[in-house]
Amino acid sequence: MSKIDFYNYVSDKLANYDTIKCCNGYYNLPLDQIHSVSHEAVQEFYLTSKNTISQYPFGGTSSSQYLDFNLEQIPYTYHQFVLKFTLTNTGTSVIKYLLSPLIIDKIQILKDGNTLGFDTVDWDVLLYNLNKFNTEYNSEDYGSLYIYNNAPLTTYWQASGGAYTSLVELPIPLNRSYFLSSSIKNNLVIRIYFKNSVVLSGADSDLKLSDVNLILRVRENSNKIKNHLINQPRLDHLFSKKLLNKYTLSNLNTGQQYNIKLNGFNHVASLALIFLTYPSNNVNLNATENNLWCNPVFKIDQVYITDGSGVIINNNNKNNISYNKYLLQDTFKGLNRSLRKLSYSGNYNGEIVLLNFSGESSDAYNQPFTGGYSFKEGSDYTLNFTSLMSSNKSLELNILWFIPAVLSLNNGDLTETIG
Numbered sequence: 001m002s003k004i005d006f007y008n009y010v011s012d013k014l015a016n017y018d019t020i021k022c023c024n025g026y027y028n029l030p031l032d033q034i035h036s037v038s039h040e041a042v043q044e045f046y047l048t049s050k051n052t053i054s055q056y057p058f059g060g061t062s063s064s065q066y067l068d069f070n071l072e073q074i075p076y077t078y079h080q081f082v083l084k085f086t087l088t089n090t091g092t093s094v095i096k097y098l099l100s101p102l103i104i105d106k107i108q109i110l111k112d113g114n115t116l117g118f119d120t121v122d123w124d125v126l127l128y129n130l131n132k133f134n135t136e137y138n139s140e141d142y143g144s145l146y147i148y149n150n151a152p153l154t155t156y157w158q159a160s161g162g163a164y165t166s167l168v169e170l171p172i173p174l175n176r177s178y179f180l181s182s183s184i185k186n187n188l189v190i191r192i193y194f195k196n197s198v199v200l201s202g203a204d205s206d207l208k209l210s211d212v213n214l215i216l217r218v219r220e221n222s223n224k225i226k227n228h229l230i231n232q233p234r235l236d237h238l239f240s241k242k243l244l245n246k247y248t249l250s251n252l253n254t255g256q257q258y259n260i261k262l263n264g265f266n267h268v269a270s271l272a273l274i275f276l277t278y279p280s281n282n283v284n285l286n287a288t289e290n291n292l293w294c295n296p297v298f299k300i301d302q303v304y305i306t307d308g309s310g311v312i313i314n315n316n317n318k319n320n321i322s323y324n325k326y327l328l329q330d331t332f333k334g335l336n337r338s339l340r341k342l343s344y345s346g347n348y349n350g351e352i353v354l355l356n357f358s359g360e361s362s363d364a365y366n367q368p369f370t371g372g373y374s375f376k377e378g379s380d381y382t383l384n385f386t387s388l389m390s391s392n393k394s395l396e397l398n399i400l401w402f403i404p405a406v407l408s409l410n411n412g413d414l415t416e417t418i419g
Contacts, residue, residue, distance in 0.1 A: 040219040042079060047214040050189075057194055059204025064105045064193045069214040071188040074181045075226065076218035081170040083192065084215055088163040088208040095202030096157050100145050100166040101126040102294050103198050107172055110189040117241075117407075117416030120172050122195075123400055124242035126294075127335070128171040130342075131365040134334035151346025152295040153338065155200075165211065173407040173416055177237040180229045181218065185412030190214060195280075200293070234410045238368040241405035241418050243267070246398055248279070252298060252391040259382050260397060262305070266377035268419035270358035270369060271331070271402040274303060274383070275343075275351060279396050296343050298395065299350035299388040308380035313373060314355060321350045328354050331364045350388055358402075369404035372419070 049067035057065045083104070089095050097103070107120040133139050140149050144167045148154050158164060169175070172190065192214075197204055221229070229235065247260050275296035303319040304312045312318065319327070329336045331354060343351035359370035375381060383399070405418040 040077075040221055040225075043076060043218050043220060045074075045216040045218070046084075047216055049212065049214075053194075053209075055208050055210055056205060057209055058196060058198050058207050064196050066191050066193040067212060068110075069190045069192070071181065071190065071216070073184065074218065075221075076182075077178050077180050077221055077229070078174050078216075079176060079178075079219050080215075080217035081172055081175050081190065082215040082217060083168045083170055084165065084211065084213045085209060086163055086165045086211040087158070088210065089158045089160055089202075089206055090208050091203060091206030092160050093202060093206075094157050094159050095206060096200045097155055097202075097207060098195070098198045098200065099126060099147055099153060099155055099294050100164075101129050101168050103195060104168070104170075105193040105195045107170055107193070108191040109172060109174065110191055111186045111414055113187075116188075116414065117173065117405075118243060118418065120170065121242060121244040121400075123244055123398070124171055125168060127242075127338075127365065127400075129169055130338035131332075131335040131363070132169060134337055135363055135365070138334060140337060149341070151341040152344050153341050154295075167215075171242075173237070173239055173241075173405070177239075177407055178219075179235060179237065179407075179409055179414075180221070180226065183230055183235075183412060184409060184414055186414050188414070234408065236409075237407040239405055239407065240270070240366055240368050241403045243401045243403055243418075244398060245401065246396050249276075249395045249397055251393070252276070252387050252389060252395060254387060254390045257302075257384065257386050259384050262375075262381040262383055262399075265381065265401070266375050267401065267403045268372045268374045269401045269403055270356075270367075270372040271364065272355040272357075273398075273400040273402075274300075274353040274355065274385075275398050276300065276395050277398060279394060292344060296348075296351040297389075298391065299345075300353060300385040301350050301388055303353045303355065303383075303385040305355065306382050306384060313381075314357065319353060319355060324348075324350070324353050327356060328352065331356055331360075333362065333364070335365055353385075365402075369419070372404065374419075 047069045049069055051068050053065040053067060102122050104122055104125050106122060109116040129145060133142055142149060146156055146164045146166050148156050199207055245265065276298040277296055278293050280293065301321050304314060304317065306312055328339055328348065332339060339352055340346060340348050345351060357373040361367035361370050403418050405416060408415045
């Protein structure tokens with residue numbers, strides 16, 4: 001499709017038209033109709049890993065295994081990265097495993113053999129995909145993720161001999177970045193780590209991993225656009241980076257106030273999602289918490305952060321359960337449906353808590369930056385909350401921070417900077 005000049009072209013501010021050459025003809029179309037859609041075809045390339053791992057990678061190793069996928073330089077712009085994999089129950093009994101995005105432990109981009117920026121964490125992979133279904137598709141049909149839409153969200157039971165194929169979009173910085181692949185001079189590798197233990201009921205050794213591909217979805221570009229991108233000395237892609245901090249609690253007592261030092265956190269944060277889970281290394285235990293690992297169970301109230309002088313940083317407000325419900329819905333819109341069902345009660349009565357430091361957005365999960373709070377190094381910040389439940393087992397306090405970040409392509413060199 002190419003733009004041409006039109007004879008006696010007239011522009012009107014109330015009805016702007018432009019002329020294009022398409023389908024062996026010339027057409028004078030409204031500008032909003034031309035520019036409301038993308039005219040760049042999406043192409044798919046199925047990448048296979050350059051290394052191999054056992055088809056039974058779960059439960060038998062001391063460290064998580066990974067697959068590496070080379071990104072060749074091709075004349076397309078990056079659109080989406082989708083991981084396709086099949087899990088087969090080779091045992092004689094039914095099994096149940098983690099929500100399929102959480103089978104991924106973390107994702108790294110290797111630049112010339114070294115890690116580029118921060119890892120993409122498992123909870124980001126899960127929430128990004130849930131948000132995509134809820135926000136882009138306005139749907140709660142998680143069929144390609146094999147997530148059962150009940151409360152709490154769980155994976156379908158898999159019968160003996162049963163096989164499910166999952167397709168999970170990876171929220172790595174290059175995803176939807178619009179960078180021209182052939183303009184990147186660095187050698188890039190996508191490294192995907194898998195968790196050691198993923199089976200909630202049954203045996204990890206019965207779960208077979210096969211047919212793993214990284215589907216690279218790219219956009220075709222006109223020569224004009226390619227030349228424009230190539231001639232830019234620098235291109236930047238602003239995105240929302242998710243950092244996950246974990247703090248171990250030896251136990252939990254109803255009514256007790258907890259004060260957790262946020263040592264070493266010195267970034268700009270737009271949002272913080274806070275939730276308690278059993279430790280991830282408990283997922284292979286034959287115990288009650290085994291089936292609850294990926295569903296926040298424990299309820300907390302009166303949640304706030306103080307600086308070193310004891311001042312509550314968020315306008316002196318303490319986030320209580322009733323306001324937290326409103327805040328989650330008002331902030332996350334469609335994703336709120338999945339957050340509600342992800343909590344064990346199905347109603348997030350303090351199981352998932354949001355601290356908001358930013359403005360509003362139609363898609364808060366992916367919005368790069370609408371304001372935030374700058375956590376300064378050495379200011380001794382403390383997270384405070386009151387527990388509404390008890391546990392005599394150790395727990396993990398999870399804080400998923402939303403941080404503005406920039407992926408930059410400067411004269412062919414790729415770098416990542418976070419706020």
